[in-house]
Amino acid sequence: MTDSSISRRLFLRSAAAATTLATTSLAQSSSALPNAQDAVQLPQIHGPSEQDEKAPGPFLAGDERIGFAIVGLGRLSIDQILPAFGGSKYAKPVALVSGDRGKAMKLAAQYGIKPASVYDYANFERLRENPEVKVIYIVLPNSMHAEYVLRGAKTGKHILCEKPMATSSREAEQMIVACGHAKVKLMIAYRQQYEPHNEALRKLVQQGKLGELRGFVASNSQRQGDPTQWRLKKALAGGGCLPDVGLYCLNASRFLSEQEPVEVLATINQPKDDPRFKEVEASCSFALKFLSGYIATCTTSYDVHKSALLRMEGTTAWAELSPAFGYHGNKLTWSHLQDGGEIQMTPQIEEKDQFALEMDHFCECILEDKTPRTPGEEGLRDHRIMEAIYESAASGRAVKLA
Numbered sequence: 001m002t003d004s005s006i007s008r009r010l011f012l013r014s015a016a017a018a019t020t021l022a023t024t025s026l027a028q029s030s031s032a033l034p035n036a037q038d039a040v041q042l043p044q045i046h047g048p049s050e051q052d053e054k055a056p057g058p059f060l061a062g063d064e065r066i067g068f069a070i071v072g073l074g075r076l077s078i079d080q081i082l083p084a085f086g087g088s089k090y091a092k093p094v095a096l097v098s099g100d101r102g103k104a105m106k107l108a109a110q111y112g113i114k115p116a117s118v119y120d121y122a123n124f125e126r127l128r129e130n131p132e133v134k135v136i137y138i139v140l141p142n143s144m145h146a147e148y149v150l151r152g153a154k155t156g157k158h159i160l161c162e163k164p165m166a167t168s169s170r171e172a173e174q175m176i177v178a179c180g181h182a183k184v185k186l187m188i189a190y191r192q193q194y195e196p197h198n199e200a201l202r203k204l205v206q207q208g209k210l211g212e213l214r215g216f217v218a219s220n221s222q223r224q225g226d227p228t229q230w231r232l233k234k235a236l237a238g239g240g241c242l243p244d245v246g247l248y249c250l251n252a253s254r255f256l257s258e259q260e261p262v263e264v265l266a267t268i269n270q271p272k273d274d275p276r277f278k279e280v281e282a283s284c285s286f287a288l289k290f291l292s293g294y295i296a297t298c299t300t301s302y303d304v305h306k307s308a309l310l311r312m313e314g315t316t317a318w319a320e321l322s323p324a325f326g327y328h329g330n331k332l333t334w335s336h337l338q339d340g341g342e343i344q345m346t347p348q349i350e351e352k353d354q355f356a357l358e359m360d361h362f363c364e365c366i367l368e369d370k371t372p373r374t375p376g377e378e379g380l381r382d383h384r385i386m387e388a389i390y391e392s393a394a395s396g397r398a399v400k401l402a
Contacts, residue, residue, distance in 0.1 A: 165379025210314025
């Protein structure tokens with residue numbers, strides 16, 4: 001089937017079906033998850049005009065939680081992922097993998113991880129022998145994702161891999177096949193798909209609140225400094241701003257609309273006199289055309305002050321997220337005609353830890369033997385589109401997607 005005859009939802013359903021994973025010994029019935037009535041309930045003390053209070057939970061008991069091994073202890077792991085376990089309902093950290101044992105031992109002490117469960121990259125496969133580890137979370141430079149997913153799959157552990165999934169669609173395909181053969185689940189960590197404001201915007205689209213979608217405008221940019229960092233090395237990153245921060249715009253245009261693009265047109269800037277961009281692009285602009293007439297226009301850069309925004313435009317309303325794509329502070333606004341006047345609404349949506357939400361989703365998929373919302377096929381699709389973006393920029397022509 002071609003993109004002109006297949007929806008995003010059908011694409012993922014059919015792709016996931018092609019790599020359906022057999023039931024593992026860990027898979028359990030939905031009864032493995034706590035029910036809502038298991039949460040502590042408190043009587044409401046406010047009047048009927050006030051929003052009901054909601055107690056947090058329910059949570060799995062500590063010895064029933066899904067154990068995660070974090071592979072790679074860089075900024076993302078230390079600043080975001082490890083702290084997120086404190087807000088998780090179903091996950092816990094039980095192992096660390098790092099090339100710096102001193103750093104790993106300090107973090108193990110902070111998070112109650114046994115010294116014996118600290119590994120290096122050479123003995124990574126020993127995770128197979130650790131019964132506490134059910135999930136391996138790959139948080140390494142992009143070029144290392146494929147190797148460690150393939151090695152991880154052989155241990156029999158389920159795999160959560162950071163985005164971008166790899167550095168090419170070919171690697172992404174190999175990762176999907178390897179996890180399928182090993183009968184383990186593979187999920188790509190598209191955290192924004194689990195973030196509450198993005199969820200609310202997707203529901204507005206699904207409910208037809210914006211009318212027919214016509215436009216999508218997004219930008220995700222930041223200014224990189226150190227020219228020696230791995231994100232500016234093509235061999236490690238696979239590209240510059242596009243696979244790192246531009247990917248958020250690309251993926252959002254697809255998952256929020258539940259449509260797949262059929263054509264892309266792109267331009268790239270790579271200044272020759274800037275040492276930061278000897279190997280990768282400094283900025284990229286691309287337009288995605290969808291069969292319905294919906295157009296996504298996206299920009300991304302490594303050489304401007306931090307900027308993040310997203311707006312969806314429909315025939316009856318528009319909605320925007322600002323600042324989009326961040327870890328904190330997101331707000332949703334939508335504007336439409338009501339009672340003869342234009343009204344803008346900014347619903348009060350509780351902020352939640354995106355990393356905790358994505359890890360809990362994966363735990364639910366393992367406990368209930370379900371396919372993740374963002375399986376390997378989701379990452380593969382983005383890689384194919386990014387390759388078309390680079391092709392379009394190099395040729396100066398639009399590229400069809402099939």
